[in-house]
Amino acid sequence: MTKPKVLISDKMDPNAKRIFEERGCDVDVITGETPEQLIARIGEYDGLAIRSSTKVTKEILDAATNLKVIGRAGIGVDNVDIPYASGKGVVVMNTPFGNSITTAEHAIAMMFALARQIPEANAQTKEGKWPKNAFMGVEVTGKTLGLIGAGNIGSIVASRALGLKMKVVAYDPFLTPERAVEMGVEKADLDTLLAKADFITLHTPLTEQTRNILSEDNLAKTKKGVRIVNCARGGLIDENALKKMLDSGHVAGAALDVFQTEPAKESPLFECDNFICTPHLGASTTEAQVNVALQVAEQLADYLVNGGVTNALNMPSLSAEEAPKLKPYMKLAEQLGSLVGQLTRDSVPRISIHTEGAAAELNMKPMVAAVLSGFLRVQSDSVNMVNAPYLAKERGLEVREVKTEREGNYHTLIRVSVKTEAGERSVAGTLFNNADPRLIELFGIKVEAELTGHMMYIVNEDAPGFIGRIGTLLGENGINIGTFNLGRREAGGEAILLLSVDSAVNDEVLKAANELPGVKLVKALTFA
Numbered sequence: 001m002t003k004p005k006v007l008i009s010d011k012m013d014p015n016a017k018r019i020f021e022e023r024g025c026d027v028d029v030i031t032g033e034t035p036e037q038l039i040a041r042i043g044e045y046d047g048l049a050i051r052s053s054t055k056v057t058k059e060i061l062d063a064a065t066n067l068k069v070i071g072r073a074g075i076g077v078d079n080v081d082i083p084y085a086s087g088k089g090v091v092v093m094n095t096p097f098g099n100s101i102t103t104a105e106h107a108i109a110m111m112f113a114l115a116r117q118i119p120e121a122n123a124q125t126k127e128g129k130w131p132k133n134a135f136m137g138v139e140v141t142g143k144t145l146g147l148i149g150a151g152n153i154g155s156i157v158a159s160r161a162l163g164l165k166m167k168v169v170a171y172d173p174f175l176t177p178e179r180a181v182e183m184g185v186e187k188a189d190l191d192t193l194l195a196k197a198d199f200i201t202l203h204t205p206l207t208e209q210t211r212n213i214l215s216e217d218n219l220a221k222t223k224k225g226v227r228i229v230n231c232a233r234g235g236l237i238d239e240n241a242l243k244k245m246l247d248s249g250h251v252a253g254a255a256l257d258v259f260q261t262e263p264a265k266e267s268p269l270f271e272c273d274n275f276i277c278t279p280h281l282g283a284s285t286t287e288a289q290v291n292v293a294l295q296v297a298e299q300l301a302d303y304l305v306n307g308g309v310t311n312a313l314n315m316p317s318l319s320a321e322e323a324p325k326l327k328p329y330m331k332l333a334e335q336l337g338s339l340v341g342q343l344t345r346d347s348v349p350r351i352s353i354h355t356e357g358a359a360a361e362l363n364m365k366p367m368v369a370a371v372l373s374g375f376l377r378v379q380s381d382s383v384n385m386v387n388a389p390y391l392a393k394e395r396g397l398e399v400r401e402v403k404t405e406r407e408g409n410y411h412t413l414i415r416v417s418v419k420t421e422a423g424e425r426s427v428a429g430t431l432f433n434n435a436d437p438r439l440i441e442l443f444g445i446k447v448e449a450e451l452t453g454h455m456m457y458i459v460n461e462d463a464p465g466f467i468g469r470i471g472t473l474l475g476e477n478g479i480n481i482g483t484f485n486l487g488r489r490e491a492g493g494e495a496i497l498l499l500s501v502d503s504a505v506n507d508e509v510l511k512a513a514n515e516l517p518g519v520k521l522v523k524a525l526t527f528a
């Protein structure tokens with residue numbers, strides 16, 4: 001097997017390269033390239049490991065013809081076009097906890113730096129001015145911290161602030177009252193927070209809802225003398241409005257680690273005395289960088305080598321332990337989806353996936369994704385397990401999942417049913433020896449078959465002589481039969497024949513088979 005190739009395109013702790021190599025990947029570390037250089041290079045890689053500098057745009061994804069997975073050594077993924085990556089079938093992963101303590105500590109450091117004007121005092125002292133009377137700070141004890149975003153980082157900031165004897169008011173629409181009590185914070189709406197806070201820190205991702213959350217209007221609602229810290233994302237604050245508020249003195253100080261445009265080599269804010277900044281250093285500690293480098297390399301290598309999925313933002317999780325167990329099930333699920341897809345001509349408004357027995361005890365999401373991928377692949381070659389659920393949604397296909405933990409006739413079973421104009425039709429399969437996928441039922445008829453390579457599906461009247469005739473026809477056309485699988489509703493009724501053949505069956509042979517006496521339908525099928 002050729003080794004998966006990974007590109008590390010942003011500065012990353014060397015542990016990432018080491019782990020990739022130990023896990024059987026070839027790795028290149030090439031940082032600081034222009035988008036054009038990356039576009040020229042990306043086609044040869046299966047995996048891409050990034051931080052925040054690489055912008056994974058549509059153009060880069062279009063050029064990434066082999067790419068299977070992008071791993072963000074960090075949290076924010078606003079530099080990756082995730083919907084487009086999903087459409088292309090590329091998994092996007094991040095490392096959601098590796099740098100959260102470090103970033104929370106940076107926010108607290110920024111808060112103290114603002115409260116005591118440490119950067120400016122430091123600069124003037126070093127200039128030999130000894131400016132003892134020029135700086136008067138404020139205590140944080142007893143002050144109110146307004147937390148916008150109370151997720152991983154926000155809750156660490158809250159716990160540190162409570163330790164500093166501050167009061168914490170949090171605005172986060174997804175924060176439950178129970179969690180607020182557990183965190184020891186007061187849950188509030190944004191206007192209340194803005195009116196109460198002496199310090200405000202931001203800890204939300206950048207989304208359409210959070211963009212400009214500190215807009216000119218909202219900044220005007222803050223308490224006079226407020227100090228603002230942003231270690232989350234640049235687009236959360238209107239920088240021009242902030243500059244006006246700093247100049248007027250309404251905002252007593254602001255500390256930004258992140259900017260609307262990065263790298264921020266110039267900004268009107270740089271002129272303000274009561275403004276301090278760092279160049280997106282929130283995650284830059286040795287500890288955090290080792291954490292995220294190890295995690296991203298382990299996650300990407302797991303996916304590329306074993307199919308394990310951890311911390312993916314566009315695909316259900318699948319642990320490296322689960323992956324080998326689920327692998328034959330996913331193959332079966334994909335084959336059943338593909339069989340139904342190939343045999344259904346009508347439009348399908350609903351597909352149901354039913355697991356029974358041992359299959360029902362497993363993580364169902366990957367099996368559902370595999371069924372959808374097999375089903376939709378008939379419509380487009382570029383469908384895979386990552387983009388299939390999105391495509392299904394886009395096409396208005398309702399997906400139902402049902403589990404029955406008790407065993408039926410088989411110890412394990414997956415059934416895929418589709419709703420069509422002609423009614424509900426279903427196929428079912430099992431695993432032999434927990435490893436080999438087998439079809440066991442096709443549209444109500446019992447038939448045992450391996451779904452593999454090129455196949456022919458024939459519906460005919462159950463009458464003597466038919467098997468001989470089809471065998472002769474294929475033989476005369478040089479088509480070798482691999483396996484022969486028969487099933488029928490009742491003696492003399494409708495019968496089905498599933499043949500595996502060693503080469504593709506052309507239209508001429510299909511037509512001739514269709515014209516044989518008693519034949520109702522002939523279709524060529526292909527399985528991966």
Ligand SMILES: NC(=O)C1=CN([C@@H]2O[C@H](COP(=O)(O)OP(=O)(O)OC[C@H]3O[C@@H](n4cnc5c(N)ncnc54)[C@H](O)[C@@H]3O)[C@@H](O)[C@H]2O)C=CC1
Nearest residue numbers: 075076149150151152153172174204205209231232282283
């Ligand atoms: N400066 C730096 O170097 C770093 C910056 N970050 C940034 O910090 C952000 C937060 O990270 P985590 O706390 O780990 O993420 P998280 O996902 O654990 O928390 C985000 C919180 O924001 C809340 N939220 C979402 N929409 C909101 C809205 N409209 N209004 C208020 N709250 C809203 C969510 O409910 C969630 O609780 C990341 O998305 C990233 O952009 C993260 C690491 C380092």
Ligand SMILES: O=C(O)C(=O)COP(=O)(O)O
Nearest residue numbers: 051052053074075076283
């Ligand atoms: O993890 C995040 O969201 C960060 O913003 C850290 O960014 P970085 O990896 O330091 O470029």
